[in-house]
Amino acid sequence: MKKKVCRTCKCFVEGEICPLCKKASFSTTFQGHAFILDANKSEIGKRMGVEVKGEYAIKVR
Ligand SMILES: [Zn+2]
Known part of the structure; x- marks a missing residue:
């Protein structure tokens, strides 16, 4: 199954929403991915505006 990424949050989503x-706005065109374990301590997380830990794509088209 192809991974999809939320266009709004850039997080990987397995369900329908x-x-x-x-x-329910997803893209399967993305570049790179990052695991954000602690959004408050992660530089990437801060830059991306991530508040919840999880797996995120760096760039979503
Ligand atoms: Zn989202």
Whole structure:
């Protein structure tokens, strides 16, 4: 199964709606990915505006 990424949060989603923003707008075109374990301590997390730990894509188109 192809991974998909929420266009709004950039998080990887397995279900039909994004658990973070409750939207169903996904992209399968993305670059890179990062595991954010502690959003408050992660530089990438801060830059991306991530507040919840998880797996995120760096760039989503
Ligand atoms: Zn989302």
